[in-house]
Amino acid sequence: MSAEKLVVIGQGYVGLPLAVRAVEAGMEVVGLDVNAERVKRLASGESFVEDIPADRLGRALGSGRYHPSTEYADAEGFDICVITVPTPLRDGVPDLSHVEQAGVGIGPYVRPGCAVVLESTTYPGTTEELLRPLLESASGLTAPGDFHLGYSPERIDPGNPVWRLENTPKVVSGVDAASRDRVDAFYRRLVERTVPVDSTRVAELTKLIENTFRQVNIALINELTMLSHHLDIDVWAAIEAAETKPFGFMPFRPGPGVGGHCLPIDPCYLSWQVKRRLGRQFRFIELANDVNHEMPEHVAQRIMNGLNRAGRAVSGARLLLLGLAYKKNTGDVRDSPAVDVARRLQALGARVRAVEPYVEPHHLPGGVTVVGLTEREVREADAVVVVTDHDCLDYDLVARHARYVFDARNRCHGPTVERL
Numbered sequence: 001m002s003a004e005k006l007v008v009i010g011q012g013y014v015g016l017p018l019a020v021r022a023v024e025a026g027m028e029v030v031g032l033d034v035n036a037e038r039v040k041r042l043a044s045g046e047s048f049v050e051d052i053p054a055d056r057l058g059r060a061l062g063s064g065r066y067h068p069s070t071e072y073a074d075a076e077g078f079d080i081c082v083i084t085v086p087t088p089l090r091d092g093v094p095d096l097s098h099v100e101q102a103g104v105g106i107g108p109y110v111r112p113g114c115a116v117v118l119e120s121t122t123y124p125g126t127t128e129e130l131l132r133p134l135l136e137s138a139s140g141l142t143a144p145g146d147f148h149l150g151y152s153p154e155r156i157d158p159g160n161p162v163w164r165l166e167n168t169p170k171v172v173s174g175v176d177a178a179s180r181d182r183v184d185a186f187y188r189r190l191v192e193r194t195v196p197v198d199s200t201r202v203a204e205l206t207k208l209i210e211n212t213f214r215q216v217n218i219a220l221i222n223e224l225t226m227l228s229h230h231l232d233i234d235v236w237a238a239i240e241a242a243e244t245k246p247f248g249f250m251p252f253r254p255g256p257g258v259g260g261h262c263l264p265i266d267p268c269y270l271s272w273q274v275k276r277r278l279g280r281q282f283r284f285i286e287l288a289n290d291v292n293h294e295m296p297e298h299v300a301q302r303i304m305n306g307l308n309r310a311g312r313a314v315s316g317a318r319l320l321l322l323g324l325a326y327k328k329n330t331g332d333v334r335d336s337p338a339v340d341v342a343r344r345l346q347a348l349g350a351r352v353r354a355v356e357p358y359v360e361p362h363h364l365p366g367g368v369t370v371v372g373l374t375e376r377e378v379r380e381a382d383a384v385v386v387v388t389d390h391d392c393l394d395y396d397l398v399a400r401h402a403r404y405v406f407d408a409r410n411r412c413h414g415p416t417v418e419r420l
């Protein structure tokens with residue numbers, strides 16, 4: 001019997017790990033992406049996703065069952081197609097153009113009995129109201145009935161060595177019970193546990209609950225942190241004490257803001273739909289966005305005040321920023337608050353140098369000099385700023401040799417360290 005043929009549309013942070021995992025589970029996989037450069041690099045064994053090291057990608061390619069491609073025609077005869085394309089905001093409004101293009105691209109290859117699954121994060125209703133009609137009109141078939149259609153939110157946490165695709169429970173759904181069972185059977189080959197739910201809308205909302213919960217709780221702790229600073233109370237110590245409570249509390253840590261293509265964006269999909277459908281504001285989301293947006297400015301101000309206390313001006317100061325990615329141990333700078341902090345400090349006249357081992361140089365902001373973390377760099381900086389706390393950096397070295405450290409992540413300790 002020939003291997004099941006899977007097409008994964010989008011070979012990014014979500015699509016590439018899924019494609020590689022499916023190859024490892026014995027499937028024949030076409031990894032489709034419109035980015036020709038990305039496809040070329042993948043075909044030559046070069047991975048840009050930390051969770052898929054080059055040797056793992058190399059083994060997938062070596063199996064002869066992983067085919068990166070830019071051609072939708074390579075989807076011909078597929079059994080399952082998973083869509084993992086971006087769902088950004090454009091002027092604050094959901095931009096589903098990539099999902100639409102993926103639907104139009106794959107539609108002609110939909111055939112009786114096949115399954116299409118959307119994984120991109122989006123507002124409830126997208127699978128049935130937007131994707132289904134595109135697939136039906138391009139194929140002349142209907143779902144449910146002729147083909148299966150479902151939604152399964154991705155929970156991948158880039159850089160997390162504990163919770164990976166295979167051991168994180170996967171929520172699955174379909175437009176009817178048969179679709180749900182087909183989607184469930186597919187993911188059971190890839191992950192340890194699936195969680196079937198009754199409708200695609202429930203599955204779509206599940207993802208938005210998860211990310212809205214994080215965004216709101218991070219904002220709560222960020223606002224408390226700014227207030228605690230003025231009240232002269234150590235918020236980090238209070239969180240540490242609070243988390244000894246064995247029930248009813250979950251710790252969230254303050255930081256320089258939220259970034260990436262999930263937390264600042266996904267809750268807006270929900271608030272946008274609430275506004276559109278109900279004419280009402282989702283107030284928690286609006287407030288959380290406001291507070292989290294404020295953080296880079298708050299960090300820049302605190303650094304400016306810290307320099308001022310030492311009799312130095314931010315203008316002309318030499319600053320060493322640790323980490324520019326939006327998230328530790330990753331090279332992802334999309335909407336990174338660390339980049340925002342760097343730009344604000346540059347605008348105030350600071351000379352910004354940065355230690356950033358993960359981000360590809362062409363993704364770094366202009367005017368920032370990238371350096372290694374050495375004693376000399378630390379000593380020569382007027383301030384060292386811990387913005388994104390990659391685990392590979394030596395924070396003891398920083399605390400030992402820096403004149404002044406502003407630590408937005410609670411990684412450095414010592415008399416010269418000021419924490420967010």
Ligand SMILES: NC(=O)c1ccc[n+]([C@@H]2O[C@H](COP(=O)([O-])OP(=O)(O)OC[C@H]3O[C@@H](n4cnc5c(N)ncnc54)[C@H](O)[C@@H]3O)[C@@H](O)[C@H]2O)c1
Pocket residue numbers: 009010011012013014015032033034035038084085086087098099101102105119120121122154155156157158261262
């Ligand atoms: N990155 C995460 O941690 C994460 C976690 C959970 C969910 N998500 C969601 O998953 C989706 C994908 O996110 P990502 O981080 O993988 O994005 P990404 O930008 O890393 O990758 C998406 C890829 O899709 C490609 N693409 C765009 N339009 C296409 C089309 N019409 N046909 C083929 N390829 C196309 C792009 O070139 C890109 O390579 C988003 O909805 C995101 O919100 C992301």
